Amino acid sequence: MNRDDRLKFFAQLKKDNPNPKTELKYNSNFELLIAVILSAQATDTSVNKATEKLYRVANTPQSILSLGEKKLKAHIKTIGLFNTKAKNILKTCQILLDEHKGKVPDTRQSLEALPGVGRKTANVVLNTAFSKETMAVDTHIFRVSNRTGLAPGKNVLEVERNLLKRIPQEYLLNAHHWLILLGRYVCTARSPKCVSCKVAEFCRYKYKLTTVSYTHLTLPTKRIV
Numbered sequence: 001m002n003r004d005d006r007l008k009f010f011a012q013l014k015k016d017n018p019n020p021k022t023e024l025k026y027n028s029n030f031e032l033l034i035a036v037i038l039s040a041q042a043t044d045t046s047v048n049k050a051t052e053k054l055y056r057v058a059n060t061p062q063s064i065l066s067l068g069e070k071k072l073k074a075h076i077k078t079i080g081l082f083n084t085k086a087k088n089i090l091k092t093c094q095i096l097l098d099e100h101k102g103k104v105p106d107t108r109q110s111l112e113a114l115p116g117v118g119r120k121t122a123n124v125v126l127n128t129a130f131s132k133e134t135m136a137v138d139t140h141i142f143r144v145s146n147r148t149g150l151a152p153g154k155n156v157l158e159v160e161r162n163l164l165k166r167i168p169q170e171y172l173l174n175a176h177h178w179l180i181l182l183g184r185y186v187c188t189a190r191s192p193k194c195v196s197c198k199v200a201e202f203c204r205y206k207y208k209l210t211t212v213s214y215t216h217l218t219l220p221t222k223r224i225v
Helices: 003-016 029-038 044-057 061-076 082-100 108-112 119-130 139-148 156-166 169-185
Strands: 209-214 217-223
Touching: 003 169, 029 044, 029 061, 029 082, 029 119, 044 061, 061 082, 108 119, 119 156, 119 169, 139 156, 139 169, 156 169
Parallel strands: none
Antiparallel strands: 209 217
């Protein structure tokens, strides 16, 4: 995908969704951090259901520590890997209190030092909470980047670096949200909705569907090879 197409690609995404947001529900940077930790190998919907009840009783580092491991697990037991996540969350809360005065740090180094926080989680927090131009590459963004030709790469880090180099500067801050929503709802792993995709004309996916119009209807036709 050349520069002109990349500009048009993101201009269209912005036109359709001028102010994209994460689908995780939160009311503070701490709530966001915990939600992102929980979202690893889980859907945003399942995380939101769990945190809705959890945050009513505990939504600060101290209150979660006071809740204790057993009660914390009871709140998040519907989420995958909840045993490990509960332990990591409690350790993270203690570090936040001991080293950061209970606040979520705004540097990659400090974030990645927290249990349960890797590069992707740190990128989400830096971008969403602190408006830093980072790119959190999950399975959706990895697929979209390679399938469309936007920023091909053999691994997550390579895709991340290519995205940061190739996304036009004026779109970089919100690009993570646009790409993840595109991958989640349109450019899906199975049966991508190419016919209804607003950015299909800029896509390099060799199997994408095109359309042909017949007076009163539009039908999917052949695959482009």
